[in-house]
Amino acid sequence: MYTIKKFLKNMISANPSFEEKQTFEEKRRQMVKTQLMSRGIVDEKVLRAMAKVPRHEFLPAELWDRAYDDTPLPIGENQTISQPYIVAYMIQALSLKKGDRILEVGTGSGYQTALLAEIHEEIYTVEVRPQLAQKALAKLNELGYGDRVKIHIADDSLGYEEEAPFDGIIVAAATFNIPEPLIDQLAEKGKIIIPIGGRELQTLVRATKINGKLAEEEFFKCMFVPLVREGFENN
Ligand code: SAH
Numbered sequence: 367m368y369t370i371k372k373f374l375k376n377m378i379s380a381n382p383s384f385e386e387k388q389t390f391e392e393k394r395r396q397m398v399k400t401q402l403m404s405r406g407i408v409d410e411k412v413l414r415a416m417a418k419v420p421r422h423e424f425l426p427a428e429l430w431d432r433a434y435d436d437t438p439l440p441i442g443e444n445q446t447i448s449q450p451y452i453v454a455y456m457i458q459a460l461s462l463k464k465g466d467r468i469l470e471v472g473t474g475s476g477y478q479t480a481l482l483a484e485i486h487e488e489i490y491t492v493e494v495r496p497q498l499a500q501k502a503l504a505k506l507n508e509l510g511y512g513d514r515v516k517i518h519i520a521d522d523s524l525g526y527e528e529e530a531p532f533d534g535i536i537v538a539a540a541t542f543n544i545p546e547p548l549i550d551q552l553a554e555k556g557k558i559i560i561p562i563g564g565r566e567l568q569t570l571v572r573a574t575k576i577n578g579k580l581a582e583e584e585f586f587k588c589m590f591v592p593l594v595r596e597g598f599e600n601n
Pocket residue numbers: 441445446447448471472473474475476477478479492493494495498520524525538539591592593594595596
């Protein structure tokens with residue numbers, strides 16, 4: 367006999383993603399509260415974007431249950447998606463204004479790109495590993511961010527010279543010093559957010575270009591993968 371109970375059970379199992387979606391949404395709400403607001407992320411636009419963008423979608427399925435944990439996670443090719451707090455902090459530190467030209471160095475999974483595109487109308491992003499770039503692009507298209515994102519696969523140069531100058535540059539990989547090509551690609555009054563230091567540990571730095579010179583502020587210690595070509599990989 368086809369009971370109402372069976373009918374309901376079939377309905378639910380035929381549509382598991384609905385329940386799953388609710389759980390992820392709830393986990394994101396928790397993440398915003400316990401990992402971001404509690405640590406001083408106050409920018410409404412950043413909090414809204416963090417509550418909306420599905421971080422799990424940028425991770426392999428076997429990591430979905432940890433997607434909203436307070437930690438970086440692997441995305442393949444020895445690269446990582448940063449801890450949610452770090453991503454939120456870096457975007458907040460950019461203090462995006464309408465019409466700003468923004469460059470992200472290190473597209474990786476595309477997660478941070480999606481957050482930036484959620485807040486800002488146009489984002490330039492550059493990735494040195496073509497396979498990661500292609501995967502990120504496919505995901506960004508699938509989630510509806512494609513129109514706002516211009517992705518560039520890095521050649522021998524650093525950054526995205528053809529589209530410079532930028533009012534904000536956000537770098538998701540670490541180097542010893544702020545690379546000259548990125549300083550050149552920064553507009554007057556533009557800001558670069560970048561982890562600077564050694565292989566094991568860096569300091570998150572924000573540098574603002576004032577009269578052609580950089581004024582630096584240091585935030586906190588962090589750990590990023592090396593920036594290819596400028597990083598520590600050959601040392
Ligand atoms: N923001 C990403 C995390 C990036 S991890 C996310 O949300 O998933 C750092 C990324 O920087 C890696 O994908 C790495 O391949 C890339 N990268 C390293 N050196 C680079 C360079 N010189 N130019 C562009 N991308 C670079």
